[in-house]
Amino acid sequence: EAQVTQNPRYLITVTGKKLTVTCSQNMNHEYMSWYRQDPGLGLRQIYYSMNVEVTDKGDVPEGYKVSRKEKRNFPLILESPSPNQTSLYFCASSLTGRGRVEQYFGPGTRLTVT
Amino acid sequence: AQSVAQPEDQVNVAEGNPLTVKCTYSVSGNPYLFWYVQYPNRGLQFLLKYITGDNLVKGSYGFEAEFNKSQTSFHLKKPSALVSDSALYFCAVRDKDSSYKLIFGSGTRLLVRP
Numbered sequence: 001e002a003q004v005t006q007n008p009r010y011l012i013t014v015t016g017k018k019l020t021v022t023c024s025q026n027m028n029h030e031y032m033s034w035y036r037q038d039p040g041l042g043l044r045q046i047y048y049s050m051n052v053e054v055t056d057k058g059d060v061p062e063g064y065k066v067s068r069k070e071k072r073n074f075p076l077i078l079e080s081p082s083p084n085q086t087s088l089y090f091c092a093s094s095l096t097g098r099g100r101v102e103q104y105f106g107p108g109t110r111l112t113v114t
Numbered sequence: 115a116q117s118v119a120q121p122e123d124q125v126n127v128a129e130g131n132p133l134t135v136k137c138t139y140s141v142s143g144n145p146y147l148f149w150y151v152q153y154p155n156r157g158l159q160f161l162l163k164y165i166t167g168d169n170l171v172k173g174s175y176g177f178e179a180e181f182n183k184s185q186t187s188f189h190l191k192k193p194s195a196l197v198s199d200s201a202l203y204f205c206a207v208r209d210k211d212s213s214y215k216l217i218f219g220s221g222t223r224l225l226v227r228p
Contacts, residue, residue, distance in 0.1 A: 004157070031214050042118075042204060042218035043158075050214070058215065090157055099146055099208040100165050103216065105157035 002027045004106035006091050012112045013081055021076045021109050023091030031094045032074040033058070033103070034066065036087040043090065049074055050096070081113040116141045118207050120219035127195050128227055135190040135222045137205030146208035147188040148216065149179055153201045161203075164188060175199070195226045 004025045013019055025032065033048040035058075045058030049068040063085055065077040074093075078085060088110050092103040117140045127133045139145055146165050150158040162173025169181045179190045188205060203222050209215040 033214070035218075040123075040220050042220045043216075044218075045215055048215065092158075094214065096214065099214050100163075102148060102160040102163060105150075105159070107155075107157045 002104070004091055004093055004104050006089075006106035006109050008109060009107060010110050012114065014114055015082055016080050019078050019081060019111075021078075021089060021091075021111070023074045023076065023106060024072050025074075025091075025093040025104070026072065027093060027104065028071065029093035029104070030071070030096050031103075032068065033092045034064070034074070034076050035090045035092065036060065037090060037108075038087050046076070046089075078111075081111075083113050085111065086113050087111060116207065116209060116217055118205050118217055118219040120203075120205055120222045122222050123220075124223045124225060126225045126227065129197050130194050133192050133195045133199070133224065133226070135203050135205075135224060137188045137190065137219060138186050139188060139205075139207045140186065141207050145188075147179075147181065148206045148208075149173065149177070149188075149190050150204045150206065151175075151201050152204065152221075158204065161190070195224075197226050197228055200224055200226045 007022045030051045034046040035043040037043050044060050047066040049055045091106040094103040119138045148163045149161040152158050162171050164171050164181045172178045177192050205219040206216040
């Protein structure tokens with residue numbers, strides 16, 4: 001089954017404790033992206049990757065890191081989480097297709113930082 | 115600046131009645147427009163898209179959307195609502211400056227009552 005998986009689905013942590021949210025897709029997509037969803041704000045892009053070893057900042061990259069060492073994986077790293085990073089996080093992937101193709105989303109990771 | 119607006123936080127409709135979820139956009143040139151749906155505890159699922167051609171676009175689950183260039187709108191419609199259509203709906207437009215980035219609206223919660 002074609003899908004994007006994220007782990008963990010739920011995470012409660014404390015300020016300053018490094019964490020990683022994994023994302024994996026099995027569709028051989030070049031493009032991958034991380035979003036955060038906050039009430040009333042829709043989804044905002046954190047980082048994206050056009051292909052292996054190619055990553056760039058989105059609209060809200062502060063406090064986050066990413067890497068793309070393999071085509072299928074795109075982990076999101078919070079080196080020192082803070083309460084304002086409490087949010088619902090989504091990973092997405094797509095073919096390139098000049099922006100004409102839809103993105104496939106993972107099930108989401110709900111993060112709480114206390 | 116490019117943007118997407120969903121003017122209604124919530125839309126209430128009775129089962130069997132037609133539904134409309136509104137979306138307006140602001141982007142230079144020809145837009146690529148998308149609708150996604152988010153069911154509780156799930157990721158976003160693609161519904162339909164407008165790239166070019168016929169202004170009336172048909173998508174999944176009986177939904178359709180009409181692209182109106184003069185009114186810069188892309189409203190989502192369904193002739194007969196189902197209780198199972200109750201979910202959070204997001205309109206998105208491709209960012210002209212970054213081919214694969216989506217700019218999302220704030221979302222509209224659709225509640226279909228039996």
